[in-house]
Structures are given as structure tokens and as C-alpha cells.
Amino acid sequence: MANMKQKIDPANILSLYLSHDAAATYIDKDDKIKVLEYERFVKQRYGAFTHTMSNREGLGTTDEQRRDFLQYIKDSVKGDIKTIVINDPNLHDGPLIQEYFPNVEFKIASHHDAHAASGAYTSELNDAILLSFDGGGYDDGSNVCFTRTYLYKDNKIQRLNDYNFSLGIPYGHLAKCIKEIKAGPDCEDHSLVYSGKIMGLCGYGNIREEWIQPMFNYYTQGNSLSILSKEINLTLELNSIEGQDAYDLAATSQYVFEQSGFAIINDLIKSDLSLNVILVGGCALNVLFNQKMAHTLKEAGGTLFVPPYPNDCGLSLGQFLLYTKIKEKLSPYMGFDILDRDKFDDYKKEYKATKCSVSQLVDHIKDGKIIGILQGESEIGPRALGNRSIICDPSIKDMKDILNSKVKFREWYRPFAPVCRLEDSNTYFDDVFESDFMSYAPEVKKEYRDVLPSIAHIDGTARLQTVSKGGHKLFYNILKELKERNEIPVILNTSFNIKGAPILTTIEDALYVLDNTEMDFVYIEGFIFKKKI
Numbered sequence: 001m002a003n004m005k006q007k008i009d010p011a012n013i014l015s016l017y018l019s020h021d022a023a024a025t026y027i028d029k030d031d032k033i034k035v036l037e038y039e040r041f042v043k044q045r046y047g048a049f050t051h052t053m054s055n056r057e058g059l060g061t062t063d064e065q066r067r068d069f070l071q072y073i074k075d076s077v078k079g080d081i082k083t084i085v086i087n088d089p090n091l092h093d094g095p096l097i098q099e100y101f102p103n104v105e106f107k108i109a110s111h112h113d114a115h116a117a118s119g120a121y122t123s124e125l126n127d128a129i130l131l132s133f134d135g136g137g138y139d140d141g142s143n144v145c146f147t148r149t150y151l152y153k154d155n156k157i158q159r160l161n162d163y164n165f166s167l168g169i170p171y172g173h174l175a176k177c178i179k180e181i182k183a184g185p186d187c188e189d190h191s192l193v194y195s196g197k198i199m200g201l202c203g204y205g206n207i208r209e210e211w212i213q214p215m216f217n218y219y220t221q222g223n224s225l226s227i228l229s230k231e232i233n234l235t236l237e238l239n240s241i242e243g244q245d246a247y248d249l250a251a252t253s254q255y256v257f258e259q260s261g262f263a264i265i266n267d268l269i270k271s272d273l274s275l276n277v278i279l280v281g282g283c284a285l286n287v288l289f290n291q292k293m294a295h296t297l298k299e300a301g302g303t304l305f306v307p308p309y310p311n312d313c314g315l316s317l318g319q320f321l322l323y324t325k326i327k328e329k330l331s332p333y334m335g336f337d338i339l340d341r342d343k344f345d346d347y348k349k350e351y352k353a354t355k356c357s358v359s360q361l362v363d364h365i366k367d368g369k370i371i372g373i374l375q376g377e378s379e380i381g382p383r384a385l386g387n388r389s390i391i392c393d394p395s396i397k398d399m400k401d402i403l404n405s406k407v408k409f410r411e412w413y414r415p416f417a418p419v420c421r422l423e424d425s426n427t428y429f430d431d432v433f434e435s436d437f438m439s440y441a442p443e444v445k446k447e448y449r450d451v452l453p454s455i456a457h458i459d460g461t462a463r464l465q466t467v468s469k470g471g472h473k474l475f476y477n478i479l480k481e482l483k484e485r486n487e488i489p490v491i492l493n494t495s496f497n498i499k500g501a502p503i504l505t506t507i508e509d510a511l512y513v514l515d516n517t518e519m520d521f522v523y524i525e526g527f528i529f530k531k532k533i
């Protein structure tokens with residue numbers, strides 16, 4: 001169990017999560033906790049380090065990339081690495097890793113224990129019920145667990161109940177039947193991109209009463225898609241449905257997903273263990289569920305916490321915290337620094353970049369410009385939170401379509417997220433919870449939905465990022481300037497990446513997007529870059 005792990009000096013420990021969403025966590029030479037997501041390093045979304053542990057095509061990387069990653073870590077760790085915590089009980093990559101870190105002791109971490117630690121030890125809560133739910137992961141041995149609850153108390157994490165069903169697999173699996181949803185590079189059957197995309201379609205659908213019970217059976221009884229297909233009289237095969245049937249399927253699935261999650265939590269809340277809840281695992285990226293859970297807990301006098309990396313990209317950090325027992329509210333900006341920072345001056349000359357104040361940046365935003373932001377260390381987790389972001393004015397009518405079709409190259413139905421200062425948020429959104437990490441989806445107030453069309457989803461919700469005074473400085477200052485100009489202090493924020501690739505982390509890639517899309521400017525640490533041609 002998580003609380004039985006022996007405490008190890010943080011400087012002597014390296015944590016490696018090696019399946020898809022691989023990452024490394026350690027203390028660097030500046031005494032900071034670093035979380036390096038492998039996908040950013042190899043520019044392969046969801047990149048897997050271990051070939052043998054991922055059965056998904058298209059996520060594997062070359063031996064040279066694996067070696068470069070290990071060398072990068074070796075060059076930046078603070079201390080003498082004596083212990084490596086790893087998720088693979090069979091140590092497939094043990095010999096390769098030992099070439100870079102000889103004489104280490106390997107320790108194995110359970111998938112859900114690591115998820116739990118990534119939430120519990122980085123929250124400000126002293127007690128909470130934890131729900132870890134995803135597509136499943138290994139315990140220390142070969143046992144696969146899909147859904148598990150924990151009690152966090154006295155700085156210890158204690159397992160409560162295991163459930164023999166996954167809420168993540170059935171949720172994402174339905175997406176393959178929907179024509180409007182395209183798979184990622186990994187696989188067509190259970191692509192990792194499916195869950196986020198089908199969540200975007202929910203708002204277009206209606207819950208169909210007669211589909212609810214069959215959908216519950218599909219989720220919790222292990223019924224196959226073909227059984228569900230017969231029970232709801234809809235052909236559920238690859239790309240077999242589109243339009244309203246597809247949207248209603250997504251909406252009914254979302255409803256059953258939420259009800260199943262609530263059923264687990266409600267049982268535990270009633271037992272008086274705690275009124276607080278921490279959600280981890282990939283399913284905790286479901287902001288529609290999170291919003292409802294936060295609302296319910298608030299009414300009951302409790303609090304919800306969702307870390308910025310609830311999915312597998314937070315597992316190397318979770319493994320690290322399991323063994324180091326560090327309990328700290330962590331900034332999400334723990335990732336890679338700009339990897340080609342040494343060429344910054346050369347790029348400034350090449351592009352004739354000029355200094356740019358916050359006020360000038362706001363001028364560009366109000367002129368309708370689309371601006372890529374690249375600064376400092378990357379945020380970890382799937383959400384861009386201001387250091388690798390694309391921003392623009394959400395009050396411009398066609399901005400969602402322009403971004404989707406000419407900058408982001410993604411499906412029409414996918415919504416964009418707003419950013420607002422915490423102190424202004426209740427003016428524009430209903431039922432707001434502090435959301436530094438875009439964890440919730442409050443509704444845009446009815447009177448502002450037409451005024452902010454690019455961030456108000458079809459169902460009125462928005463995946464809001466709130467910024468507090470001590471939080472993201474650039475975002476806070478932009479929003480403050482907008483407010484002082486009597487403009488609506490809300491900006492649109494989406495992740496900065498090359499089409500199909502993970503969030504970028506080089507100046508070279510940022511300028512590639514500038515030169516090859518309809519993006520207008522790139523802003524890098526106080527300098528504005530215009531298109532070269």
C-alpha cells in the first residue's frame with residue numbers, strides 16, 4: 001500500500017513512467033522538482049518509452065530518442081541516483097536504463113497508488129476520499145485494476161475499494177463509431193484522443209431515456225458494443241453513425257458515466273470518511289463531471305481537488321511522491337524549459353523581433369490577432385496554462401472556426417477554453433470554482449454567450465481557467481489591462497502545437513506554426529515575432 005513505502009532522499013531518486021504518456025521526475029541541479037514529459041522531447045503525442053508495454057502502434061520511439069532522453073536526465077539530475085521507481089514489474093528497459101544509471105535499485109509502483117499520490121500529496125487538503133479511474137493499470141505485480149478508491153488522512157493513502165469495471169474504456173470506445181471523430185496516431189480501436197473528442201460532442205446531444213439502462217450495462221456489466229448495439233437498435237461499428245444519433249449517444253454515455261462516478265463517491269461520502277474528494281486517473285479530465293461533482297460537494301460542505309495532470313502523464317510524479325513523501329502544493333510549470341533557448345538571440349535577429357509590452361500585446365488581441373505564447377518552463381499535463389498557449393479575443397464572432405480550420409486544424413465541434421481572473425469570473429460565469437488548471441466547466445452567463453461566442457460551447461459551458469493574483473503573471477496582467485480598458489477581461493486559450501504533435505517546447509516549432517498557419521504573432525519572453533515573409 002502507498003503509505004507503507006519507505007521514505008527515500010528525493011535527490012537520490014529518479015521516477016520513470018514508461019508506457020504511453022511516459023515521463024521522468026527528479027530533483028534537478030537547481031533543487032527543483034522536474035517532470036519531463038517524453039512526448040514533448042520526441043514530439044510524439046502520448047509517446048511511449050517502453051516498446052513492450054504499449055500495444056498501440058504509432059506511439060513507439062527510436063532507440064536513439066530513448067537514449068537521448070536518458071542522457072538529458074542524467075545531465076540534469078542533482079544527486080547520485082540510487083533508486084529508480086518504475087511502473088514495469090518486468091523491468092524490460094532495466095538494462096538500457098542501467099547503462100546511464102548503474103548500480104541502482106529498482107522499485108515498482110502501482111498505477112493507481114501513483115495516481116492517488118499525484119493528487120493527495122499536491123493538494124491542500126488534509127483529508128479526502130480519492131477516486132482513481134481510467135482505462136486500467138498494473139498494481140505492483142500483474143493484477144490490472146480499473147477503478148479504485150482511497151482514503152487520504154494523516155498524510156497517508158489507504159486503499160478502500162476496487163471496482164471490476166472501467167469508466168474510461170467504454171467512454172472512449174464509443175467514439176470510434178462516430179464519423180465526426182477521427183482517431184489519433186496510436187490506434188483506431190481505443191485511441192487516446194477519443195475521450196476528449198466525444199466529450200466535445202456531448203453538448204450537441206440529448207439523453208435518450210430508453211438508452212440509459214443498456215448504457216449502464218455496457219459500462220458496469222462489461223457488455224460489448226455489439227450487445228449495446230442490439231439493445232439500443234443502432235449499428236455501433238467503426239464510423240457507423242453520425243449526426244443526431246451520434247450526439248445523443250455521446251450525451252447518454254456522459255450521463256451514465258457521471259451517474260456511475262457519483263454512485264461510487266456517494267457511498268463513501270455517506271460513510272462519513274471525509275466530505276472532500278480528489279479525482280485522479282484519465283477520467284478526471286472529464287470537466288463536465290468534475291463541475292457537477294464540485295457543485296455537489298460544495299452544497300455538502302466539502303471540496304473537490306483535481307490536479308493538472310490527473311491522467312498518466314502525472315504518474316512519474318505520483319511514483320516520485322509515493323517514495324519521497326513530499327507533500328506540497330506544486331506549480332504545474334515543472335516541465336521542459338525552452339529546449340533551444342541558446343538560439344533565442346539568433347531567432348530574434350532573423351525575425352527582427354521587437355520588445356513588446358503587455359499593453360501592446362493587448363492592442364494586438366483587441367485587433368483580432370492570434371498570438372502564440374512561449375515562455376519559461378512548460379506546464380505539465382494536457383492543458384496549456386499560459387506558457388505554451390495560443391491566445392486571442394473570444395468576443396470575435398468567427399474566431400472558433402478560424403482557429404479550428406486555419407491554426408489548430410481540428411474538428412469543428414471542439415470548444416476553446418476561456419481564461420479569466422478569479423475576481424472577475426463570477427461576472428461572466430455561473431457556479432465558478434477556482435480553476436488554475438482548467439478542471440471544471442462552468443456555464444457562461446446567458447447574457448454573455450453571444451458576446452463571447454468563441455468560448456461558449458453549444459451547451460453554454462466553458463472549460464474555464466481562472467487566474468489569481470499570485471498565479472500566471474502574464475495572463476493576469478493581460479486580463480488586468482483589458483479590465484482597465486473597460487473591455488471584457490476574458491481571453492481564449494488553447495494549446496500551442498504543430499498539427500497532430502504534442503504541446504511544443506522549442507522556438508523553432510513556435511516559429512514554424514507562425515510561418516505555416518494563419519497565426520499572426522509569436523510572443524516569446526517579452527519579444528514579439530512577426531511572420532518572416
Ligand SMILES: [Fe+2]
Pocket residue numbers: 111115134135136137281282311312
Ligand atoms: Fe491511468
